[in-house]
Amino acid sequence: MTVEAFAADAAMGRFYTNPSIGDVLISSIRARPKRIIDLGSGGGALTLAALRKWSPTEIITVDIDERKRSRLDYSNSRRHVHVVADALDFDLPRLLPPGALFDAAICNPPYITPTWKPAFRAILEDAGLADAIDGSPLLGADVLFLAQNLRLTKIGGRVGLIVPDGVVTGRRLVGLRRRIMSDHCVESVVQLPRNCFKSTEAQAFIMVLAKQRPQASTISLRQLDNAGKLSEPVLVDADRAAERCDYAYHSATQSPAKQTFTLKDAKAAIVRGSMHSGEAKRSHHPYVHTSDLPTEGPRRLSFSKDHAISRGRKFALAEPGDILVARIGRNLHFKVAIVSTGRLPLTDSIFRIRVTRRWRKMVFMGLSSQQGAAALQAAARGVGARVLTKDDLMRIELLRS
Ligand SMILES: C[S@@+](CC[C@H](N)C(=O)[O-])C[C@H]1O[C@@H](n2cnc3c(N)ncnc32)[C@H](O)[C@@H]1O
Known part of the structure; x- marks a missing residue:
């Protein structure tokens, strides 16, 4: 990769998923979805991981960047349709091939704060998240992609995303976590090793939720180590998980030491x-x-x-x-x-x-x-x-x- 291409990627928040992280995301989704969408598909890491594990009838990838199209031809599948579009367009559902809502949305959103547009509020409202977010229009693409994915997914369908620290532990987003946990079922949160996205030290997580399913009494929090091994889960009730749902915190606070x-x-x-x-x-x-x-x-x-x-x-x-x-x-x-x-x-x-x-x-x-x-x-x-x-x-x- 040239220095210019690297700089352009960093500016667009493009931190690509390595295949093993893609596999962990897909394995964390306990379902066999038939119709799948991947917003911000980039080189197709998540789509390829989905194709390794599932046999979907249709998989749709969307990326705003024209150049990302060719790489996805590697999947070389008639089940696969690629759309060049802005995933944060309110009218995105109309730009996609016709069909029912998706069984699963998989996504590694760009790591940026996009310039605010009125359409974002409409997306958040439609996803039932608008009033859960405290005032500021300074929202990361992660929250907006989450909202868009919720809109595109059918009831009971799964949304599996890679999200940054803020969504999982940020105080500013506690209202968002409460809303997600009251309206949906967070099935698992996996803390990823630092540095697992090239060139960023950001702490990232995999979050999987089932749309509009009642929240299970506990949420499973795990950690993936540098060797690719998943920890035993720490089970946390939804109230505590809404405060923050990172494995490191809850595993330390649930220390077996009683003293x-x-x-x-x-x-x-x-x-x-x-x-x-x-x-x-x-x-x-x-x-x-x-x-x-x-x-x-x-x-x-x-x-x-x-x-x-x-x-x-x-x-x-x-x-x-x-x-x-x-x-x-x-x-x-x-x-x-x-x-x-x-x-x-x-x-x-x-x-x-x-x-x-x-x-x-x-x-x-x-x-x-x-x-x-x-x-x-x-x-x-x-x-x-x-x-x-x-x-x-x-x-x-x-x-x-
Ligand atoms: C973090 S990368 C993830 C790529 C790939 N899904 C992966 O996991 O490796 C984010 C991708 O989102 C794309 N992107 C950024 N803004 C977008 C937008 N508004 N609509 C659609 N795609 C966007 C970028 O071009 C980039 O390919």
Whole structure:
């Protein structure tokens, strides 16, 4: 592939599915669909995986990119019809060969946020998702492709998609998850290895749902490892799965170790630092930023200055006994420290945790342990630079020491 072609692909959010991931997606759909649609079919990875496992009577692929047509001829099948069209056209159903709604929709949507069009609202409304999405028209193509796939699928039909982290764990999309789980049946969610899409570190998932089937009491969450092995499922009830439905989080919180506690149990007071890092730099006064939190060794901080900025605003201060945890960053799960001496203002990239003396050692040991790091890592959200919310922190399960 040329550098130009690679750049164009990245700009169009084209991260192609490798065949083994396609096979896992198809195997996660417990049905033998006859009429199948693949929106954003690209080189046809998902269609080819479907043809390896199923014997459909008809498979329709759609891609906006003219050039994608020829590669799909590899399927060389009369059952296969390819349509060059915008999959996010409200009138897409009319552009497809006539026929009943589809038994299954398989899809790896582009990883982009398309410029908003009024047609998107109509698609979301028709799919019953419009009022489940909080206001912002800044929606990823993943949600719009999900909606379009729901429109095209018959009742009881399956939608199997590759979705990014936001759909599975993002707080902004909790309303969407609740709606999906109240109106449909989420059959499985598979957490894929990071880096499984060439040139992106994005965390992706396979999500399979059955349209308008009542939600089963539990949802099966699994993880695919780098060797292509699927984990045993963790079963989570729909309410908890609506909060977030990633395997890593629920498997860590359902730790077999009974001797666990949460910061809620410890009645922790968690405060986010209040000083923006730019503001901190400009102040020319000492402050604590994530770069000051050690990732190993003794995690005790001693500030030589006892400095409380009193002019103008009051800032959240780190004081002796406070436990500090990074809120943002690739390595946030290792950045835990306790303050021994001194007082300094905190930037807003740090959470300050205050607990009573009785809990202090156990909370600090729990958070700075290997298990604590794994739980923090699992609770953090987002791609690349990870972010932890106060709620996430309050709920993680830590081992008692
Ligand atoms: C992430 S790639 C997935 C390709 C293939 N399904 C796979 O899994 O390897 C997304 C594909 O969607 C196509 N695409 C992007 N926007 C589209 C749109 N609005 N309508 C139809 N196809 C689109 C791109 O050309 C690209 O082939």
